[in-house]
Amino acid sequence: MSKSTAGGFLLLLPGVNAELIDARPGHIQLHNEAGPTPVVLSDGAYRVAEAFDGTRTAAAIYEGLRAGGVPVPNVDFVSALAQLLGKHGLAEVLEAPLAQPYTRVLSRQIESLYPLRHTCVGCGRSCEGHYIGPLQDEFLNTVDAIHEELSALYDDLVGVTPVERVSTDQGRERMVLARRDNRCIYLGVDGLCRIHKHLGAAAKPLVCRLFPLDTVQTETGIRVGVVGRCYELHRSFETAPASTPSELTGIPMEQFPAAEPRGADLRSRSRLLLNAGPGSIYASTQRLEQHLVEVLQDEGFGLRAGLEAFYATMRNPGLSDEPEDLMAGTGFGARVVELLQGFAVAMRAELEGQTILEGSHNARVVELCDFLSALEVRPLGELGEAERRYVSFVLSNEVFLRQWVNQPSLPTAFLVGLCGAMVARWRAEDAGESGETSVSEPFAYSMVAWVRTVRTGDNFVRFIGSEEVFQGLVDALGSPA
Numbered sequence: 001m002s003k004s005t006a007g008g009f010l011l012l013l014p015g016v017n018a019e020l021i022d023a024r025p026g027h028i029q030l031h032n033e034a035g036p037t038p039v040v041l042s043d044g045a046y047r048v049a050e051a052f053d054g055t056r057t058a059a060a061i062y063e064g065l066r067a068g069g070v071p072v073p074n075v076d077f078v079s080a081l082a083q084l085l086g087k088h089g090l091a092e093v094l095e096a097p098l099a100q101p102y103t104r105v106l107s108r109q110i111e112s113l114y115p116l117r118h119t120c121v122g123c124g125r126s127c128e129g130h131y132i133g134p135l136q137d138e139f140l141n142t143v144d145a146i147h148e149e150l151s152a153l154y155d156d157l158v159g160v161t162p163v164e165r166v167s168t169d170q171g172r173e174r175m176v177l178a179r180r181d182n183r184c185i186y187l188g189v190d191g192l193c194r195i196h197k198h199l200g201a202a203a204k205p206l207v208c209r210l211f212p213l214d215t216v217q218t219e220t221g222i223r224v225g226v227v228g229r230c231y232e233l234h235r236s237f238e239t240a241p242a243s244t245p246s247e248l249t250g251i252p253m254e255q256f257p258a259a260e261p262r263g264a265d266l267r268s269r270s271r272l273l274l275n276a277g278p279g280s281i282y283a284s285t286q287r288l289e290q291h292l293v294e295v296l297q298d299e300g301f302g303l304r305a306g307l308e309a310f311y312a313t314m315r316n317p318g319l320s321d322e323p324e325d326l327m328a329g330t331g332f333g334a335r336v337v338e339l340l341q342g343f344a345v346a347m348r349a350e351l352e353g354q355t356i357l358e359g360s361h362n363a364r365v366v367e368l369c370d371f372l373s374a375l376e377v378r379p380l381g382e383l384g385e386a387e388r389r390y391v392s393f394v395l396s397n398e399v400f401l402r403q404w405v406n407q408p409s410l411p412t413a414f415l416v417g418l419c420g421a422m423v424a425r426w427r428a429e430d431a432g433e434s435g436e437t438s439v440s441e442p443f444a445y446s447m448v449a450w451v452r453t454v455r456t457g458d459n460f461v462r463f464i465g466s467e468e469v470f471q472g473l474v475d476a477l478g479s480p481a
Contacts, residue, residue: 008093010061010082011054011102016090018046032089039088043273048072048081052091053258054098058082070270101258110222113293113400114393115242118212118226118233124191125231126211128183129361129452131166133176136257139205140175146203150186150194160185177205181355182362201250206257209249214401217259219272219286224259225401228394229452231364234444237393262402264289269405285410288313289399292414296396302382303425306418307477313411314474331476333377336419339463339473344372346462347453364449371427371446381425384435387443391421394447407460412470416463420450 013032021027021040028046031038041049047070051061062075072078085091135143140163147162162185164178178185186194195204202209212233215224224245226237246253261270264285276282295301295309348369356362383391395417398404404413424446425435433440453459464470 007057008095009054009057009097010052010078011092011094011098012049012052012085013090013092014102030085030088030090037088039085039090044071044271045081047261047271048078049085049091052082052085053101054094055101056097071268100255110224110245111220112224113297113396114225114237116213116224116226116245116248117237117240117242118230118248119236119240120230121232121235122191123232124183124187125359125361125364126229127187127193127208128179129365130456131176131179132184132205133166133207134174135163135176136206142203146195146199150198153198154194156180157185181357183357183360209251210257213245213248214397214403215245215256215259216262216401217272218262218402219264219276222259223401225397227397227401227403229448229455231361231445231448233394233448234390234439237390262405264402266405266409288410289402292399292410293396296392296399301392302388303380303418303422304382306414306421307380310411310415310418311474311477313414332473333380335473335476336422337375337377339469340372340375340419340423343463344369347459348373350462361449361452364445365453368423368427368446368449368453372423375423375426378426380422381429383421383425384428384433384437386437386439387421387425387428387435390439390444391424391447394451395421398451403455406455406457408464408467408470412464415470415473416454416460417451419463420447420454423450 016030016032019029019031021029024040027040027042029038029040030046030049048061048065051065056064058078059075062072062078065072082091082093086093143162147157147160151157151160160178160180162178163175165173166176167173184193188194188197193204193208212226212230213224214227215222217223226233226248244253245251245256249256251257261272263269263271263273263282264276265271265273265282273280273282276286292309292313295306298305347365351362351366351369354362356366395414398417399410399414404410407413407416424443427446428435428440428443431440431442433442435443454463464473
């Protein structure tokens with residue numbers, strides 16, 4: 001790399017190989033057959049080198065990594081790393097950016113727990129009840145023209161600003177689509193996206209085109225799966241044709257966006273420790289993650305088996321109460337119901353004054369809150385066979401795709417998921433549904449409303465507000481009444 005990195009676009013060359021070093025946990029060796037000698041980097045430095053995608057300068061890489069929570073000392077560190085890798089034939093400075101970012105990961109392996117299956121029925125409920133974003137620059141560059149064209153067709157869009165800036169739970173700002181009555185302004189009364197309807201799927205924001213697919217980069221490769229946030233997922237998660245990511249989203253693989261890094265360390269969620277020491281917390285979390293996925297996918301999985309696994313994780317010994325007495329026979333049932341009722345009160349207050357449209361996500365949340373407000377301690381019950389497979393699919397993908405990184409810990413996220421399945425079973429039970437041969441609407445809609453609501457940090461706190469509350473649940477689960 002003879003030319004200066006200033007103003008140039010940094011690229012980690014496609015021919016570069018990365019290997020873990022067993023004798024040096026947390027270090028990666030980069031080498032190129034055409035290069036003189038290999039270079040050994042710490043996992044932190046490798047995280048920086050991974051960002052050399054051929055479309056960004058050293059300054060842009062520094063700003064992007066810092067905004068994502070990656071600890072980078074300064075822009076000079078990025079430039080110095082580029083110079084070092086260049087001397088060894090591993091990186092290059094481009095005078096002009098590549099047309100598409102070159103995505104390079106330690107492993108190109110793509111992993112999924114299940115075949116990718118989903119059929120959109122155009123219900124529109126995935127386009128409401130939450131902010132839709134973050135919006136990428138490509139869409140932001142076209143949204144004004146899109147809005148102008150659609151405003152000529154729909155009077156309710158005239159004079160409306162199409163996007164807005166919001167803050168996340170982590171205090172970062174992002175651009176999202178504007179909303180009206182808690183719904184995307186481009187969601188039509190027919191439940192269809194107006195952008196898609198008139199301009200085609202390719203005109204939509206990337207986040208919309210990808211849903212309900214989630215792709216994440218972990219230490220072992222790219223994980224992909226269908227998330228349990230679609231209200232009609234229960235109709236197709238086992239029966240829709242198996243698809244590739246491109247078939248499911250309509251996005252060619254060469255144009256597929258880079259997978260979001262999600263590490264197993266909640267203190268730095270975007271940091272991937274590629275060769276964690278066997279005794280580290282990071283490695284322990286990876287082992288726990290694998291164990292809980294195995295629990296959820298086991299044919300013997302159920303509500304009691306899930307609680308057994310949770311308690312074994314926290315305390316090691318198993319539960320002794322009979323399944324029918326698990327809730328009423330210990331203080332656990334009373335504590336869970338108390339927390340659920342408090343959660344319902346907080347969520348109803350959050351929705352106060354908002355427009356609640358019939359059949360909308362907010363309407364489903366209100367129905368759930370009304371049920372929880374009147375809930376009394378009752379036997380745990382057990383999932384029907386169809387419900388068991390559905391819950392296994394939803395919760396194992398939540399763990400596998402590391403949706404839990406937005407919550408205090410993996411064990412708390414696992415317990416909260418089980419609580420959602422408990423509530424869904426009770427609602428289905430009251431509706432006279434066994435859940436043996438099919439997943440009923442009361443069960444599925446309760447489960448999705450729960451998953452979508454508690455996955456945000458603020459709402460999670462409304463359910464389990466502190467470490468002390470969580471510890472109280474653990475203690476109650478293993479103690480007689």
